[in-house]
Amino acid sequence: xxxxxxxxxxxxxxxxIVKISKGIKLMSVGDVLFVTSDDPAFKEDxxxxxxxxxxxxxxxxxxxxxxxxxxxxx
Amino acid sequence: MSSxxxxxxxxxxxxxxxxxVLAAFNIAVGAASMGFEVTLYFTFWGLSxxxxxxxxxxxxxxxxxxFGWMLPVGTEALKLSKMNFLGIGTWMMKKIMKQRxxxxxxxxxxxxxxxxxxxxxxxMSLDMMGLKLEELIDGVKIGGVxxxxxxxxxxxxxxxx
Numbered sequence: 001x002x003x004x005x006x007x008x009x010x011x012x013x014x015x016x017i018v019k020i021s022k023g024i025k026l027m028s029v030g031d032v033l034f035v036t037s038d039d040p041a042f043k044e045d046x047x048x049x050x051x052x053x054x055x056x057x058x059x060x061x062x063x064x065x066x067x068x069x070x071x072x073x074x
Numbered sequence: 075m076s077s078x079x080x081x082x083x084x085x086x087x088x089x090x091x092x093x094x095v096l097a098a099f100n101i102a103v104g105a106a107s108m109g110f111e112v113t114l115y116f117t118f119w120g121l122s123x124x125x126x127x128x129x130x131x132x133x134x135x136x137x138x139x140x141f142g143w144m145l146p147v148g149t150e151a152l153k154l155s156k157m158n159f160l161g162i163g164t165w166m167m168k169k170i171m172k173q174r175x176x177x178x179x180x181x182x183x184x185x186x187x188x189x190x191x192x193x194x195x196x197x198m199s200l201d202m203m204g205l206k207l208e209e210l211i212d213g214v215k216i217g218g219v220x221x222x223x224x225x226x227x228x229x230x231x232x233x234x235x
Binding site: 014018022048049053 | 100103104106107108109174175176177185189
């Protein structure tokens with residue numbers, strides 16, 4: 001199981017989602033993706049993205065206005 | 075296009091206002107990223123969005139050429155629907171978007187094509203505006219109302235901007 005990191009800080013909607021989508025396409029099932037974003041809409045968007053695409057959102061943490069989402073590819 | 079799936083997304087791009095077109099492309103790119111099949115139908119003023127820059131077309135009638143001069147050519151020529159102020163408002167908005175790292179229309183359009191969003195131009199509007207398919211960017215298909223309705227019937231989201 002590989003771990004992939006994507007930095008989407010500074011980017012605004014919809015580009016963080018585009019980055020996640022591109023990243024997930026390159027991953028294998030079971031791989032874990034860590035995405036960071038400072039877009040306040042990111043928390044809800046990443047949740048919706050995972051709900052709709054069937055990937056597992058393991059955690060979203062926030063530190064100093066930066067969100068980190070942990071997604072496991074299904 | 076699969077006719078089985080009922081959760082495709084279709085958007086009719088009727089307007090050539092920068093803000094409206096931005097909204098349409100934002101939704102299209104988001105939906106394509108989430109794995110949905112997305113089709114954008116360009117009709118009436120919306121066809122301007124697809125026009126190719128620096129193109130000389132011969133053999134057009136006077137009226138068609140006048141239309142060509144009056145309509146914006148491509149994503150960079152579009153203006154805001156509000157607060158354009160003879161172009162200064164649009165220029166300011168683009169500058170602010172760049173500063174705040176909001177994707178501009180050319181980038182969104184590129185991302186849309188890259189992620190498989192289908193572009194369909196309405197033949198009737200092309201005829202009306204005196205435009206030819208060769209005057210539009212690559213990758214645009216021609217369609218009519220039946221093609222749109224078929225795609226819309228397999229969609230659970232259908233917007234008109």
